[in-house]
Each structure stands twice: as structure tokens, then as C-alpha cells.
Amino acid sequence: MKISSIAPVLALMAAQSVNAHTLFAELYVDGQAQGDGTCIRMPSDPNTATNPIPSLDSSDMACGVDGTKGVARVCSVDSGSTLSFEYRDWPDNPSVGSIDISHKGPCAVYLKKVSSAIDDEGTGNGWFKIWDEGYDESAGKWCTEKLIDNNGHLSVKVPEGLQGGYYLIRPELLALHNADKGDPQFYAGCAQVWLKSDGTQLPQSTVSIPGYVDYNQPATSFNIWNEKMALPYPMPGPSVYTPSSSAKVGNQKLRVSQQKQTEGLAPSNSIITNGNWNGIELARYNDQEGCWNASTACWAQSKECYDTAPPTGHSGCKIWEGKCQDINDQCSASNYNGPPNYMKNLNPVVKQVKLPAAEAAQTGDGSYSPASSAVASKPATTFKTSALVAKATAVALPSNSNSLTVSTEGNCGNGVTCKGSSFGDCCSSHGYCGSSDQYCSAGCNSAFGTCGGQYKRDEHNHMHVHKHKRAVRVGGDARMMP
Structure with a gap:
């Protein structure tokens, strides 16, 4: 072809x-x-x-x-x-x-x-x-x-x-x-x-x-x-x-x-969300003790918000922090009636996004033969290694380590080493370079790079290279998983 x-x-x-x-x-x-x-x-x-x-x-x-x-x-x-x-x-x-x-x-x-x-x-x-x-x-x-x-x-x-x-x-x-x-x-x-x-x-x-x-x-x-x-x-x-x-x-x-939803509902007194966290409005108060108790409770919720924030961020937590600071300021000013803006919805206005229409499936032939839904057993958690390990174990060890060249494409083996490569010093069991535990721990090929804790010495340098590449990347990432 x-x-x-x-x-x-x-x-x-x-x-x-x-x-x-x-x-x-x-x-x-x-x-x-x-x-x-x-x-x-x-x-x-x-x-x-x-x-x-x-x-x-x-x-x-x-x-x-x-x-x-x-x-x-x-x-x-x-x-x-x-x-x-x-x-x-x-x-x-x-x-x-x-x-x-x-x-x-x-x-x-x-x-x-x-x-x-x-x-x-x-x-x-x-x-x-x-x-x-x-x-x-x-x-x-x-x-x-x-x-x-x-x-x-x-x-x-x-x-x-x-x-x-x-x-x-x-x-x-x-x-x-x-x-x-x-x-x-x-x-x-x-x-x-x-x-x-x-x-x-x-x-x-x-x-x-x-x-x-x-x-x-x-x-x-x-x-x-x-x-x-x-x-x-x-x-x-x-x-x-x-x-x-x-x-x-x-x-x-x-x-x-299952006639009615009973789980996963937002509490009725939630005034802001961040991911799957809900900011619950504080109880009303009218004295000094109640004010500072509300402040303590507010900051405790703030900590929970940050602790549970998903990778999508903590913008809602920052808004909630503002509410806690308002309560602090009111307490410090001897204004003990609150909380301020009781039950006000603090969620930001949702930005309108143009979404594509739903399209009909362009399905293939469904080559997998599905199992019966009557089968309820959960398979054991195992990891696929056969096809890729076979490829890695087929790599011949060089007779002279000085003959190794540094990988410029992210792969290793057959005379190519990860040590000194911008992709990472470790050669995974699948023949790819990297610097995370997935590359440097179990199955790592020490003949074509460093393994275990050795890679930690150069981790800072690799992180610097990776950040630079992300800023200027062209084309796409073929970052090969180990």
C-alpha cells in the first residue's frame, strides 16, 4: 500500500x-x-x-x-x-x-x-x-x-x-x-x-x-x-x-x-455549587456568638469545597469564600444580624453555549459479540499486557551500551535509550519513554533507561521541558502510554 x-x-x-x-x-x-x-x-x-x-x-x-x-x-x-x-x-x-x-x-x-x-x-x-x-x-x-x-x-x-x-x-x-x-x-x-x-x-x-x-x-x-x-x-x-x-x-x-429520584438531589438550602459540592446557607443569627459561629461554619464549608474540588476547578469555592469574608466583616463591625444576603443564589450566570444537534449513529457492524445481560458477575480487575509486552520483550539487548542513541521520538529499545530524552528517562515495558511511575516502576526496562527512584534526579528538568513543549506544541501528542 x-x-x-x-x-x-x-x-x-x-x-x-x-x-x-x-x-x-x-x-x-x-x-x-x-x-x-x-x-x-x-x-x-x-x-x-x-x-x-x-x-x-x-x-x-x-x-x-x-x-x-x-x-x-x-x-x-x-x-x-x-x-x-x-x-x-x-x-x-x-x-x-x-x-x-x-x-x-x-x-x-x-x-x-x-x-x-x-x-x-x-x-x-x-x-x-x-x-x-x-x-x-x-x-x-x-x-x-x-x-x-x-x-x-x-x-x-x-x-x-x-x-x-x-x-x-x-x-x-x-x-x-x-x-x-x-x-x-x-x-x-x-x-x-x-x-x-x-x-x-x-x-x-x-x-x-x-x-x-x-x-x-x-x-x-x-x-x-x-x-x-x-x-x-x-x-x-x-x-x-x-x-x-x-x-x-x-x-x-x-x-x-425507582418511581422517584431519591439520591443525588441538590439540597433545598444550597446557594452555590462547585462540581458535586453544595454550599449550604448558614442558619440565621442575631447575636455575637451566633455571628462568629456562622463564620466558623462557613469557613469549614469552604475547606470542604476545596478538598473535594474536581479537576474542573474551584471557582465556586472562591465565590463562597467571599460570603465567609462578608460574615467576618459583619461580625468585626458588630453587625450581628445575618447572614448577609440570606438565601441569595450565588451561582454565576451560565454562559450560553452553541451546542451541536444530536445526529444519528453511523455505526459499524458491532464486531464484538455481546454477553447476555443476565450475566451479573463483575470481572476481575486485570491489566492487558500480552500484546504489548510481547513487543517489549522482543527487544534485543545491545552488546555495547555505548552504542545506544537517545530517543527523539519517545520510543526505546533496539539501540535507542530514554536516558537523556526529553520524553523522560524511563523505558516502559511497552517500549516507550516517560518519567512517571507508569514508565519507571513495574516492568521498566533498565537496559534502555533509568528505573525506580533513579528518574527522580532528573524529574525537575523533564518537567521544565514538558511545560515548554506544551506552550509551543504543534500538531498533536502521541504521548505513548507505557
Whole structure:
């Protein structure tokens, strides 16, 4: 097959930038923003929140890193509602962009019926796909490219007739820029919702996540750099759920027990939110003791707000701080009647965002054979290593360490070392350079770089290089996960 002359250039550009990843950061219901991070399970570490999921066999595949832990809020949606998902390259700054242009690939949205949107871990059987899009041959664009065109948004409709109750909603992006090297990069997150519906239908079959995709499948090893791609693109995962042909009567027991939303509601005396935290109005007071008690309680809530702030930031916490300072000032001025502006809504005015219309799925053949939804067992949390480790272990050790050259493209092995590379000093078990624990700990190849605590000596220098590259990046990040 003829290879485009520009493809190697694009691939090299992709391999030379760092940290151009993405995160599902905000949910819109029928055009209404639910708030930054509200109702969404997110990674706890903002520094790595936009990284791809490290393994297709990891429990992180269900709802992302730390996604087995539910959040306090559950958003309400109607049958047939349009849901829009906002992706961000920087979780706390939507103006920066959504995802790097090099991260080309398909998108999908899955649902899972659960008894509790907060307590269910998300892993295991029960997932079904309601929408997907791969490569639009008529437009000549991948779904992720359309996402960029729409300022980081994609929209889908909730199928009519579904059984009401609690669901996890899981948007998914798959970046294929390194898929031909054995590194498909999935980005997934889950929103917790309550579906208001009189319907009774659920799909006949569902899939298990993790387990619905694997390495070396046509969809996860697809080469996007070929001048003539092997189209049509074979979508990963099952076929899209079609109510008219795939529905069955839902679980009657759940229908009886889930007539009304009882979890994840915002308290009636909440006056501001930040992610899934609610600022609760202070009790009224009219004396000095009551005033200073309110101040103490206010600052305690402020601490909780910052402690629980998601990667999308703490702007609501700053507003709440202003309220606490007002109370302090009033107490200091011997004005003991308060709190000031009692029950005033402190949430900022929501900025109107132009959202794309929900489009019909452009689904593939659903090459995965879905398991029966009757299977309720949760698979063990294991990590995929076979395909990639085979590649790493096939690397021959050099006879003379002086023959090693420093990696300029982020890979290691076959005479190429990570030591001294701007990508990081550690050579992972999969043959890629980096400086995090994922590269430098278990499976690290000391023949082609440093391992364990050794990399800490140069960590500051690498962080400086990475920050510089982020500021001037061109093309895209093909940051190869270990």
C-alpha cells in the first residue's frame, strides 16, 4: 500500500508534543449546563486527569480513572432528552480547546441501568451503546475532528421508551494516532443520571466493561496514517441499541423501587455549587456568638469545597469564600444580624453555549459479540499486557551500551535509550519513554533507561521541558502510554 509522503511527518509531529489529552468535563441536558464536573465521575489527580486510560483490561475502562467511586450529585433527564458532552484539553479552562487534532478517532455513548447511580461501581455487565460515529467518509472527518469543530461538544438523544430510573451515561473517545503501534488511547467518563420515563424497555443483550474491546482488533489497531485508509472503519464494541428491534421488558422490581429520584438531589438550602459540592446557607443569627459561629461554619464549608474540588476547578469555592469574608466583616463591625444576603443564589450566570444537534449513529457492524445481560458477575480487575509486552520483550539487548542513541521520538529499545530524552528517562515495558511511575516502576526496562527512584534526579528538568513543549506544541501528542 502506498504511504503518503506527509504521513511520516505528521506522525513525527505527533510524537514530539506532550500532554495533549482530554477529559469529559461538563454535561448539558437539553441545552442546559449542569455545571463544571457536576454529576460526573472524574480522576482525583488534576495533573493526570486528561491522560488516556492506561489499559483496556483495567476497571478504569468503565468510568475512567477513579471512576468506580460515585459522586454526590445525580442529574435528571427526560426520555428523549438531548444530552451534550463537553470535552476539554485543560479541565478548568474550556477556552484552551478540547483535544489535539492529531487525536483522530471514533466516539460512542453507552448507558447502564443501575439500582444506584452513586453506589454502583460501573464495572461489569449491563452496558449498551446508544450512539456512535467513526469516520464520516462523505465529510472526510473522524468523529473527534467534528468534536473539535463543535468546540469540544457532541450531542446524542436518549432513546425513547427506556425504563426509567438510575443510569450511568458513558461518553467515549478513542484516539488512533498510535493504534498501529499497539497503543489505542481511550478517554471515557461517566455521568450519573436519573431518567424520568414511563417506558419499560431495556436491551436484550449488554456488554461488560472492561471486556468489550481488546488490543489487536481491527478497530483498536487501525492505521490512520495510510494515504488510503482501510475504510469503512470497523467500529469498536457492540452495535447500537435499537428499541424497536432489541428491546425487552425491563426489570419490574427496579421499576417499582425507582418511581422517584431519591439520591443525588441538590439540597433545598444550597446557594452555590462547585462540581458535586453544595454550599449550604448558614442558619440565621442575631447575636455575637451566633455571628462568629456562622463564620466558623462557613469557613469549614469552604475547606470542604476545596478538598473535594474536581479537576474542573474551584471557582465556586472562591465565590463562597467571599460570603465567609462578608460574615467576618459583619461580625468585626458588630453587625450581628445575618447572614448577609440570606438565601441569595450565588451561582454565576451560565454562559450560553452553541451546542451541536444530536445526529444519528453511523455505526459499524458491532464486531464484538455481546454477553447476555443476565450475566451479573463483575470481572476481575486485570491489566492487558500480552500484546504489548510481547513487543517489549522482543527487544534485543545491545552488546555495547555505548552504542545506544537517545530517543527523539519517545520510543526505546533496539539501540535507542530514554536516558537523556526529553520524553523522560524511563523505558516502559511497552517500549516507550516517560518519567512517571507508569514508565519507571513495574516492568521498566533498565537496559534502555533509568528505573525506580533513579528518574527522580532528573524529574525537575523533564518537567521544565514538558511545560515548554506544551506552550509551543504543534500538531498533536502521541504521548505513548507505557
